[in-house]
Amino acid sequence: MATSSKSSSAAAKKARPTATDDVQDAFIKPLKGMAERLQTLPLAGAAGAIVESGRKDLQALVQANEKSYQGLQAVVQRQTEMLKASIVEWQGAVKGMSPTEPRENLAKLDAMGKAAFKQALDDIRELSELAAKSQAEAFDIVSERIRSNVDEVSKLLQPKRK
Structure with a gap:
């Protein structure tokens, strides 16, 4: 029991x-x-597809890195141009100052300082937009490859219709 x-x-x-x-x-x-x-899955076909997919992944990463690098180069080049222009502007202002008019010189420096601050903000905005654009392009390359990977895997995993 x-x-x-x-x-x-x-x-x-x-x-x-x-x-x-x-x-x-x-x-x-x-x-x-x-x-x-x-x-x-048929192994030979799947192995070939996996190798091809890996090759495409590496190619997409190389393209994304190239875009990022080109963007970084453009930012550095633009930054250098901005710095040179600023230096030339300040040198011209200092040369144009009269040693006998200190108040006028201070007023000029004050006006230049305000203009330089505004210009610096505009430059920062321009540089950040330039960097964001290049990073967005690189991200688009990678995200497109991810979408392709998902499609490829989905096709591989679909059961064969008889």
Whole structure:
């Protein structure tokens, strides 16, 4: 009689879903299904597709890095141009100052300082837009490759229609 009570409690446990069963339903079963589909792929074709995909990934990364580098070069070049223009402007202002008119010189320096501050803000805005543009272009290259990867994997994992 003790044996029948053990077998009935075991049957009750199997009938009631447990937390382990829920985890298995949510995570493990879909992965097993994916693994089964991966096993049924034609290996030569899949291996070639994986190698080609890796090559395209590297190519996209190289292009993104080139865009980033070109953007950085453009920012540095523009920054250098801005600095040179500012130096030339300040040199011209200092040369034009009269040693006999200190108040006038202070007024000129004050006006130049205000103009330089405004120009610095405009320059910062221009440089940040330039950097953001190049980074957006690089990001577009990478995100397009990610979309392509998702499409390629989806096509590989689709079950063969018979």
